Amino acid sequence: MTIAPRGYDAVPAGASLVAVALGDADAPAVLMLHGEGQSRAMWAEAVTALAEAGRYVIALDLRGHGESRAASEGAADLDAHVADVRGVLETLGSRPVVVGSGLGAQVALATLGEGGEHLATGLVLLDEDEGDAPMRTRLDAAATRIKVPTLVIDGPCHDIAGARKAAISEGGPLVAADRADAFNALLLEFLEQAAPRAVPEYRAGSDPRTLRDALGCFGTGVTVVTTIDVEGKPVGLTANSFTAVSLDPPLLLVCLANTVQSLPAFAAAKGFAVNVLHTGQQTVSGRFASRHEDRFAATPWETWDTGAPIIEHSLASFDCTKFAWHEAGDHVILVGHVQRVRFEPRRDPLLYFRGRYRRLHFS
Numbered sequence: 001m002t003i004a005p006r007g008y009d010a011v012p013a014g015a016s017l018v019a020v021a022l023g024d025a026d027a028p029a030v031l032m033l034h035g036e037g038q039s040r041a042m043w044a045e046a047v048t049a050l051a052e053a054g055r056y057v058i059a060l061d062l063r064g065h066g067e068s069r070a071a072s073e074g075a076a077d078l079d080a081h082v083a084d085v086r087g088v089l090e091t092l093g094s095r096p097v098v099v100g101s102g103l104g105a106q107v108a109l110a111t112l113g114e115g116g117e118h119l120a121t122g123l124v125l126l127d128e129d130e131g132d133a134p135m136r137t138r139l140d141a142a143a144t145r146i147k148v149p150t151l152v153i154d155g156p157c158h159d160i161a162g163a164r165k166a167a168i169s170e171g172g173p174l175v176a177a178d179r180a181d182a183f184n185a186l187l188l189e190f191l192e193q194a195a196p197r198a199v200p201e202y203r204a205g206s207d208p209r210t211l212r213d214a215l216g217c218f219g220t221g222v223t224v225v226t227t228i229d230v231e232g233k234p235v236g237l238t239a240n241s242f243t244a245v246s247l248d249p250p251l252l253l254v255c256l257a258n259t260v261q262s263l264p265a266f267a268a269a270k271g272f273a274v275n276v277l278h279t280g281q282q283t284v285s286g287r288f289a290s291r292h293e294d295r296f297a298a299t300p301w302e303t304w305d306t307g308a309p310i311i312e313h314s315l316a317s318f319d320c321t322k323f324a325w326h327e328a329g330d331h332v333i334l335v336g337h338v339q340r341v342r343f344e345p346r347r348d349p350l351l352y353f354r355g356r357y358r359r360l361h362f363s
């Protein structure tokens with residue numbers, strides 16, 4: 001493994017943040033947050049040890065410390081640090097174990113306990129200062145929401161369920177050079193439990209199961225595709241095979257299985273609609289993928305230009321005339337010429353990945 005220092009810049013919340021990353025970027029990540037009046041330099045030994053042990057280590061200078069500038073407006077208080085660290089966690093490609101010392105421990109606890117619990121896989125609090133009464137109340141509340149494996153070293157242990165405690169500070173600050181070995185050993189042992197270094201496990205084959213599983217690696221949104229049948233009844237089904245095709249002319253496609261009951265209706269219709277679902281519409285997705293429900297009875301809809309059902313409150317809807325119909329194996333590729341669109345810019349999409357509904361991790 002090549003270990004090469006790299007500059008790492010992120011600029012969330014109006015502050016300029018500087019961090020150094022060491023190690024293989026594909027390895028499990030660790031984010032290090034230093035204490036008050038310190039900088040990322042305090043982690044020098046730990047960063048090297050962790051990178052050599054196969055971790056991707058990011059050591060951040062908190063705003064107003066080291067090379068990170070405080071934002072011109074706004075002080076470098078806990079809220080500002082929490083916003084910064086949250087921004088950094090959201091830009092990372094994977095969820096790290098967050099290690100914080102002193103002020104950094106307070107920031108880590110508040111960040112993960114105040115709505116960021118999904119942004120990390122583990123938490124290490126070191127030399128955490130209790131702070132004044134309001135701070136204690138705040139961090140106590142944050143601590144009750146920590147669900148990731150946690151190690152508390154030489155600090156007040158808030159009521160964090162299942163947290164492991166260790167005390168090895170006798171004789172001086174833990175990360176001082178002569179204490180570094182004990183600290184690094186403790187940290188590495190915890191990391192192996194909280195975020196084991198997984199060896200990539202590739203599966204290959206040409207059988208249908210492997211093909212489906214490989215295709216399931218492509219995360220998608222979820223749509224309901226609708227049209228009106230020859231008797232004037234609305235029909236539709238859940239489909240994640242939606243793809244944008246062309247901007248000029250505006251074209252999109254969905255792939256419909258030859259077994260879909262409403263296929264003759266789509267074949268005969270001049271238009272159809274694609275409705276992109278938001279996270280609150282998972283029941284709609286289930287309804288339009290199940291054979292036993294009256295799909296439109298419980299689904300408010302309207303029509304626009306083509307007469308195809310537009311499902312109300314969808315994240316986005318595309319009203320299309322039929323542009324092309326291509327038979328392709330056991331599916332049909334239905335290409336639509338978009339006539340009108342509508343979307344809601346603030347809601348989150350319902351996602352589908354590896355056979356399960358998902359949500360965005362990051363807001």
Ligand SMILES: Cc1cc2nc3c(=O)[nH]c(=O)nc-3n(C[C@H](O)[C@H](O)[C@H](O)COP(=O)(O)O)c2cc1C
Pocket residue numbers: 222236237238239240241242255256257259260261262285288289290291352
């Ligand atoms: C998330 C999800 C995505 C789906 N994507 C498609 C698709 O792209 N094309 C398709 O033909 N069926 C897809 N299906 C399956 C159909 O929705 C399901 O078979 C439906 O019952 C077919 O309609 P029918 O009952 O009227 O035949 C999907 C189902 C789910 C749950």
